[in-house]
Amino acid sequence: MSETTIEIQDLNLTRKDFVPGNEVRWCPGCGDYSILANMQKTLPVMGVKKENYAFISGIGCSSRFPYYMDTYGFHSIHGRAPAIASGVKLANPELTVWVITGDGDGFSIGGNHMIHALRRNIDMNIMLFNNRIYGLTKGQYSPTSLLGAKTKSSPFGSIDRPFNPSAVALGSNATFIARALDVDAKGLQESIKRAQGHKGASFIEVYQNCIIFNDGEFEAVENKATRPDNALFVVHGEPMIFGEENDKGIIMKDNHPKVVHLGQEWSEKDLLVHDETNQIITNLLLEMTFDPTNPTPFGVLRAVDAPSYDEMMIDQIEQVTKVKGEGTLEQLFYGGDVWEVK
Amino acid sequence: MAKKVIRINEATIRFAGDSGDGMQLTGTRFTEATAIVGNDLKTIPNYPSEIRAPLGTLAGVSAFQLMFGSQRVFTPGDLPDTLVAMNPAALKVHLKDLKKGGNILANANAFTDKNLKMAGWEANPLTDGSLDGYIVFSMEMSKLVGKALENSDLTSKGIERTKNMFALGVLFWMYNRPVEPTEAWLRKKFAKNPSIAEANITAMKTGYNYGQTTEIFTTSYSVEKADLPKGKYRNITGNVAVAYGLVSAAKQAGKELFLGSYPITPASEILHTLSGLRNYGVKTFQAEDEIAGISSAIGAAYAGDLAVTTTSGPGMALKTEAIGLAIITELPLVIVNVQRGGPSTGMPTKMEQSDLLQAVLGRNSDARIPVIAAQDPADCFDCAFEAARIAMKYMTPVILLSDGYLGQGSGPWKIPDPKTLPEIVVHHPDVSTRGEAGFMPYTRDENEARPWALPGTAGLEHRIGGLEKENITGMVSQDPENHQVMTDIRARKVENIKKDIPPSVVHGDAKGKVLVIGWGSTHGAIHVAVDRARAKGQSVSQLHLRWVSPFPSDLKAVCDNFDEILIPEVNSGQLALLLKAELLRPIHQLNKVRGEPFRASEIEDKVNEILG
Numbered sequence: 001m002s003e004t005t006i007e008i009q010d011l012n013l014t015r016k017d018f019v020p021g022n023e024v025r026w027c028p029g030c031g032d033y034s035i036l037a038n039m040q041k042t043l044p045v046m047g048v049k050k051e052n053y054a055f056i057s058g059i060g061c062s063s064r065f066p067y068y069m070d071t072y073g074f075h076s077i078h079g080r081a082p083a084i085a086s087g088v089k090l091a092n093p094e095l096t097v098w099v100i101t102g103d104g105d106g107f108s109i110g111g112n113h114m115i116h117a118l119r120r121n122i123d124m125n126i127m128l129f130n131n132r133i134y135g136l137t138k139g140q141y142s143p144t145s146l147l148g149a150k151t152k153s154s155p156f157g158s159i160d161r162p163f164n165p166s167a168v169a170l171g172s173n174a175t176f177i178a179r180a181l182d183v184d185a186k187g188l189q190e191s192i193k194r195a196q197g198h199k200g201a202s203f204i205e206v207y208q209n210c211i212i213f214n215d216g217e218f219e220a221v222e223n224k225a226t227r228p229d230n231a232l233f234v235v236h237g238e239p240m241i242f243g244e245e246n247d248k249g250i251i252m253k254d255n256h257p258k259v260v261h262l263g264q265e266w267s268e269k270d271l272l273v274h275d276e277t278n279q280i281i282t283n284l285l286l287e288m289t290f291d292p293t294n295p296t297p298f299g300v301l302r303a304v305d306a307p308s309y310d311e312m313m314i315d316q317i318e319q320v321t322k323v324k325g326e327g328t329l330e331q332l333f334y335g336g337d338v339w340e341v342k
Numbered sequence: 343m344a345k346k347v348i349r350i351n352e353a354t355i356r357f358a359g360d361s362g363d364g365m366q367l368t369g370t371r372f373t374e375a376t377a378i379v380g381n382d383l384k385t386i387p388n389y390p391s392e393i394r395a396p397l398g399t400l401a402g403v404s405a406f407q408l409m410f411g412s413q414r415v416f417t418p419g420d421l422p423d424t425l426v427a428m429n430p431a432a433l434k435v436h437l438k439d440l441k442k443g444g445n446i447l448a449n450a451n452a453f454t455d456k457n458l459k460m461a462g463w464e465a466n467p468l469t470d471g472s473l474d475g476y477i478v479f480s481m482e483m484s485k486l487v488g489k490a491l492e493n494s495d496l497t498s499k500g501i502e503r504t505k506n507m508f509a510l511g512v513l514f515w516m517y518n519r520p521v522e523p524t525e526a527w528l529r530k531k532f533a534k535n536p537s538i539a540e541a542n543i544t545a546m547k548t549g550y551n552y553g554q555t556t557e558i559f560t561t562s563y564s565v566e567k568a569d570l571p572k573g574k575y576r577n578i579t580g581n582v583a584v585a586y587g588l589v590s591a592a593k594q595a596g597k598e599l600f601l602g603s604y605p606i607t608p609a610s611e612i613l614h615t616l617s618g619l620r621n622y623g624v625k626t627f628q629a630e631d632e633i634a635g636i637s638s639a640i641g642a643a644y645a646g647d648l649a650v651t652t653t654s655g656p657g658m659a660l661k662t663e664a665i666g667l668a669i670i671t672e673l674p675l676v677i678v679n680v681q682r683g684g685p686s687t688g689m690p691t692k693m694e695q696s697d698l699l700q701a702v703l704g705r706n707s708d709a710r711i712p713v714i715a716a717q718d719p720a721d722c723f724d725c726a727f728e729a730a731r732i733a734m735k736y737m738t739p740v741i742l743l744s745d746g747y748l749g750q751g752s753g754p755w756k757i758p759d760p761k762t763l764p765e766i767v768v769h770h771p772d773v774s775t776r777g778e779a780g781f782m783p784y785t786r787d788e789n790e791a792r793p794w795a796l797p798g799t800a801g802l803e804h805r806i807g808g809l810e811k812e813n814i815t816g817m818v819s820q821d822p823e824n825h826q827v828m829t830d831i832r833a834r835k836v837e838n839i840k841k842d843i844p845p846s847v848v849h850g851d852a853k854g855k856v857l858v859i860g861w862g863s864t865h866g867a868i869h870v871a872v873d874r875a876r877a878k879g880q881s882v883s884q885l886h887l888r889w890v891s892p893f894p895s896d897l898k899a900v901c902d903n904f905d906e907i908l909i910p911e912v913n914s915g916q917l918a919l920l921l922k923a924e925l926l927r928p929i930h931q932l933n934k935v936r937g938e939p940f941r942a943s944e945i946e947d948k949v950n951e952i953l954g
Contacts, residue, residue, distance in 0.1 A: 020805075022817070051800040056641070059808075067805050067818065072797035074644055075807030076637070077667050083602075083634035087641025087649065088797070090625055091600055095645065095797055113637070116630035313625060320620035327622035329590055329760035336576040337523060338757065339378050341567075 008047035015040045017050055020070035026061060031182035031208035032129065036068055038188040043071075046196055048096045055098045056085040058105035061136050062129035062208075065100040079110025082117035085124050093310045096196060097124040103144040104134050107163050111143075118172035120309040121200040125192075128165055128205045129182075133214035146290075151213070166301060167286040169203040170279070176202035177282065177302040182209060183222050187233065187298055194300050200308040221296055232295040234285065236303075239271035242295050250294070257284050257294055276303040345554075346561045352411030353517065353565060354419030357509075358436045359428030361394055361404040364506040368426075369406025371510055371527065375519040376410045377577040377754055380567035383410035384718070384866060386418040386751040386939070391607065391690045398460045403435045412566040416718075416866030418751060420941035424516075426509050428452060428483075430461035437473075445477045447512060449505060451484035479558055483508045483549075490548040494541045504545035511549025518564045521550055571756060578755040580722040580748035581611035584652075584678055587726025589622055592648040594727075595734060595766035600647035601626045602638035604657060607690040608746035609680035612652045632660035636677065640664060643673040644806070646770065646796040648730055652678040654746075655697050656687060662705055665739060669709050669832060671806045672784075672792050674733035674740075676726070681745040683937045692937025693747035695862050696913035701741045702891045702920065708829050710836040712736070713891040715743040717865035720755040722748060725888070731766050732842060736835055737791040743890070745912075747863045747939050770794055773801030780804075783816035790835050836892055843894045850876055850883030856952055857904035861887040861917055864910055864940055871945035882949055890917065893924060901925055906952055908932060910945050 018040040026032045043053065053071035057063035059078035066073025072095075076084050081099045089097045099117075106114050106128050117126065133151065134140040140153035144165060148157040169177045176198040178191040188206070195202035207218045216222075220230040228244040240250040241262070249271035250257050260266040275281045282302040288294035321327075355372065357365045366387055373385050385408040395402030409419030424445040427433035429452040440446065453466050467473050468480045483505040491501045514521050525543050532539035553559045578586075592599035603613045605628070617626045625647070629635040636651040643649035653661065658679050668675045681697045683689030701713045712732060716725040722744055729740040771793045775781065781802040784792050795802040804816055812819035813827050848857070850872055860868045865886050875882040885900060887893070901907060907925075909918045910932040918931045932948045934940070 049800070051803055052798055054645070054797045066807070071803050073803075073805035073807075074641070074671075075805065075809060076640075077663055077808050080633060080637040080664065083629065083637035084641035084644075086627065086629075086634075087600065087602060087638035087643075087647075088645045089641075090627060090638070091598070091642035091645035091647040091649070092796070092798055112630055113634055116634070317620045317623060317625075321623075324621040327619060329593055329763075332586060332589060332619070332622070333757045333760070334574075334576070336578070337374050337378060338574050338576045339380060340574050341380060341570045341572050 008045065011044075011047060011049060013044035013050060015044055018043055018070050020068065022067065024068050025064065027212050029211040030061070031131070031210070032062060032065070034182045034185070035127075035129065035188065035206055035208065036065065038185050039069070039192060042189045042192045046193065052095055053098065054085075054088050054095050055100060056081045056088060057100040058110055059136070060102040060105045062100055062102040063105055079105055079108070080113060081105070082110065082113040082124075082126065086117060086120070086122050089122055089124055089310050090313060093123070093314060099124055099126040101126065101128055102135075103128065103130045103132060103142045103165065107165055107168065108143045115168065115172040118169055118174040118201045118203060121175055121306055122309045123200055123311070125195045125202045126204070128203070129208040130165055130205055131208045131210040131214055132162075132217050133210050135210050135213055139213035164286060164289050166203070166205045167289070169205075170282055170286060170302065174203050174302070175200040175304050175306045176300075177205075178203070178300045179205045179207070179298045181207050181218070181221060181231070181298060184298070191300070194303070198303060199311070200306055230295050232288070232297045234274040234297055234299040234301065236274055236276045236300065239268050239273050241268070241271065257288050259294060276300055345559065347518070348561055348563050350563050350565055351413060352409060352415065353424065353563060354407065354409040354422045355424045355426070355513065356405055356407040356422040356436060356439070357426045358403055358405040358432035359426070359506070360397055360431065361390060361392070361402045362397065363404070363428045364503070365404045365406050365428070368506045368510050369408060371524045372513060372519065373408050373577055373752060374527070375514065375523050376408070377575065378523055379519060379565070380570075381410040381412065381565050382415040382568035382570055382754060383408055383577075384415050384418040384751060384753045386747055389691055398429060398431055398457045400431050400435055400461060403432050405432070405436060410565060412568050414568065414570075415753075416869045417939070417942060420943055424513070426513070428506070428509065430457045430463050430467075433467065434461045434463065440476065442475060443477065445479065446473060447479045447481065447509060449483040449509070450480045451482050479512075481512070481552070486548060486552065487545045490544055491541050494544070495537050496541050500538070501541065504542050507542045507545035508549035508552070511546035512553045514546070515550045515553030516559070516562050518562055521546055570754065573756045575754045575756055577752050578719055578723070579611065579750060579752040580716065580719040580744050581609065581680065581750065582615050583719055583722035583755060584726045584742070584744060584749075585612050585615035587723040588616070588648070588650055588676065588730060589619060589624060590723075590760070590763055591727045591730030591766060594763050595648060595730070595768050597646070597648040597768065599624045600639060600642035600649045601652065602629050602635040602642065602649070603627070603652045604629050604632045604635045606632075606654045606657050608682055608749050609652050609654045609678065611749065612678060612680070632657040633664060636661040636664040639675055640668050640671070640673060643668070643675050644671070644797070646794070648734070649674070650676040650678065652680070654680050654682045654690075655684045655700070658697060658700060665711065666705050666707070666709050667808050668739035669705075669711060670808055670810070672737045674737055674794070676729045676733055676740055676742060678726070678742045678744065680749040681743060683935070689937045691746065693745045693863065693939060694912050694935060694937065695745060695864070696916065696935065697743065698861070698890060698913065698916040699919070701743055708833065710833050711739055711741055711891065712836055712839050712889065713741045713743060714889055715862040715887070716748055717862060717886055717888070719748055719751055719753045723755065727763070731764065732839055734766060734768050734794075735791065735842070736789050736839060737794060738835055743862055745863050768794070770796050770799070771802060772799060776801050782814050784811055784814050786831070789838050790831055839889070840892050840895045843889050843892075846885060846894050846896050846900050848883050848885050848900060851881065852883070853903040854881035854883050855904065856880075856882045856906045856908055856949055857885055857901060858882060858908045858910065858945065858949070859885045859887065859917070859921065860910060861890050864912065867940040867942045868910060868945055870942035871949065874942065874946055875949050880949065880953055887917075890920070898925060901927075906930060908948060908952060910940055910948065912939060
């Protein structure tokens with residue numbers, strides 16, 4: 001499957017309905033602004049009533065996000081948002097639950113909750129703001145900072161090997177993985193739509209520029225001039241093509257992805273074709289992330305169908321109730337050996 | 343020769359054997375038969391934390407004790423009258439506790455040279471006279487079941503495993519208990535394997551007949567029905583009672599019950615019990631860790647379920663930060679701590695009351711929380727119900743303290759009529775509460791509780807979180823005045839709960855020389871000690887605290903009527919520390935941390951010492 005068809009009811013919502021009107025307090029120029037704006041632009045067309053959204057976050061710059069959405073929101077404690085969101089969804093499966101997290105919140109202190117939320121496939125949408133730095137604590141390296149990164153806590157360069165968050169998501173058996181850029185409105189909106197439409201846990205990794213502590217970390221893909229040659233936007237069923245002139249593509253060579261120039265030697269039919277449902281393709285795209293000879297892949301990297309935990313829980317409650325009947329306190333209390341004192 | 347039947351008021355029996363000998367099961371079956379006879383009783387298991395410690399070793403001994411009687415029974419008994427010892431290690435570990443002149447029922451076949459050596463006996467105590475002073479019934483249990491089951495299609499190993507049923511049968515005869523309930527239970531349990539059921543029944547009956555016919559037994563005992571309040575009863579462990587109390591509270595509040603929990607000894611049975619109640623709409627979520635256990639529960643509370651997390655001490659430590667979040671977001675949540683010996687991993691299967699200060703004070707910042715403590719297994723039901731009611735009424739997390747002794751121990755539970763359980767009124771605001779300036783999530787009712795506005799309610803969209811919030815509006819606020827106001831409100835909310843605490847009941851005279859104050863599972867031992875002291879004419883009374891935070895409002899007045907206060911605790915003096923600050927007067931302490939509950943006699947001795 002590639003396209004999720006969802007029936008969208010027009011609720012006459014606009015972006016304004018999702019703006020609470022308080023002052024947004026991220027640093028001027030922060031990539032978070034663009035992500036917020038694109039979320040507020042996308043949700044009105046999703047056919048979900050505004051009161052049915054719950055945004056859950058942990059701690060960090062990104063986790064202020066719920067305060068800036070005029071929906072239900074819970075700014076919780078460091079790293080625990082996926083666990084809190086799990087409880088929210090299981091208590092009220094009617095809700096559309098978003099988790100907003102950062103690379104420190106979601107992959108350092110909260111790594112355990114992240115992998116288990118993805119593994120369980122509880123129907124929620126997890127958006128990771130990956131800026132490869134600790135912002136709120138003012139500039140220490142994070143678990144996604146690259147080797148050698150010079151930060152306040154690694155003045156001689158980081159010796160801490162980084163995570164590739166989307167690869168961790170795949171390792172956690174996530175059923176939906178997308179990667180987007182904070183400056184790419186179209187890609188962000190598409191990721192948001194697809195993630196929310198996906199049943200089960202969806203993971204979106206957003207490359208987000210921290211203008212204060214890690215400015216330019218993603219320059220090669222953020223800069224419009226260099227982006228075409230450094231970013232590969234994958235589309236399900238389409239060959240992997242990129243480049244300023246759409247003149248480059250990805251082939252498989254010696255079991256590794258390799259860039260080739262289209263023209264005389266190579267044509268479109270030689271290229272790898274993206275398949276969201278094929279774990280080997282997703283793996284291959286993720287391998288390109290830190291490889292300087294390959295472009296960085298963006299788009300929906302994986303989308304597969306699997307039963308969600310919340311559905312299975314509701315189903316189990318229904319099935320057991322069907323067999324045993326709705327439990328009463330009398331049945332519960334008198335379930336053991338009972339005797340009477342007269 | 344006719345056999346004597348002696349009527350006695352109470353008896354204490356301890357079953358001890360190797361962890362693989364099925365002593366917990368044997369004890370439980372004896373308990374059920376005793377409950378059906380109508381005796382009052384209390385039980386306590388005592389088992390190693392290893393699943394299977396090496397066979398025949400002292401470390402591998404598992405035990406189960408019960409006391410039953412024709413009068414009210416408040417503890418599982420101090421020193422047993424009868425000890426079942428299935429091997430030399432069991433005898434070695436437990437002999438020191440047996441009453442002088444008590445009965446020893448031993449499986450002579452297990453007293454081999456190898457087993458004796460492993461247990462540290464230099465010679466066979468069954469034959470060398472070292473048990474003079476006790477009444478020893480040395481029975482070749484393994485051989486006897488082997489003979490009785492020689493035509494069974496069980497393997498010889500399978501036959502050997504029925505020896506615990508033989509021992510049970512002997513005890514059924516000895517204490518005049520019916521075999522039928524166990525017979526029915528075995529048939530049901532092994533419905534798919536009738537030959538195992540029948541073999542066990544045969545072993546039990548062989549034991550029973552052995553008691554009745556062989557000459558080594560001359561006396562059996564009868565214990566009349568206890569004069570319990572009228573009603574229907576069942577035997578219940580504290581952990582099951584907690585689960586039932588929570589299910590009941592959810593029903594009475596019209597809520598779905600959500601449990602977020604991570605398995606931990608000795609609390610896991612609450613998770614197990616609730617996991618089996620899907621047809622009650624119970625949602626159990628086995629989380630990836632303790633933190634996710636409570637965090638998922640906080641999320642469920644936010645979205646409108648009656649939310650609960652269950653754990654023991656080390657798990658409480660991990661949940662600490664999240665408890666603070668529940669306090670500042672003012673969400674209803676029940677946190678159950680079935681305490682065990684600590685610190686750190688400590689003694690997982692042994693009881694202790696040493697998490698009191700952790701519960702009352704153990705968080706960063708000024709973060710008060712109501713704490714309720716159950717006094718016996720059946721009381722776990724009432725306390726769980728009450729904890730849930732208070733949590734939802736006052737919009738606050740509540741800690742329920744139980745312990746391994748209560749959680750895994752059992753006693754009769756007078757089954758309440760579901761129709762008479764208190765109604766729990768829960769109010770969720772709708773859009774009509776939204777004013778012109780929008781919805782105010784931190785407005786207050788008469789108890790200073792904030793509204794429980796649920797996601798999904800149109801027009802009440804709002805944000806909560808761990809950052810300090812402005813009173814009324816719920817906007818993020820770092821204002822100094824506001825922080826003072828909010829800190830004071832949070833403290834007052836806990837104080838307000840005093841309105842829900844009924845007047846203290848003193849057991850004994852309301853005025854006198856010594857008041858013994860306890861909390862939690864020491865209730866039974868204190869009760870027995872106080873009754874014994876009073877029978878001797880001593881001026882001693884008992885006050886047992888159910889709420890340890892806040893204290894009842896009449897606490898000081900009650901204490902002022904006594905010259906001396908004694909607090910026995912299975913910790914190094916935690917309630918005493920709190921009460922010294924509360925009452926500003928000296929307090930006598932009796933403390934022990936041996937992984938076991940108090941004996942009434944220990945408290946009696948301390949009272950004697952105080953009274954000189």
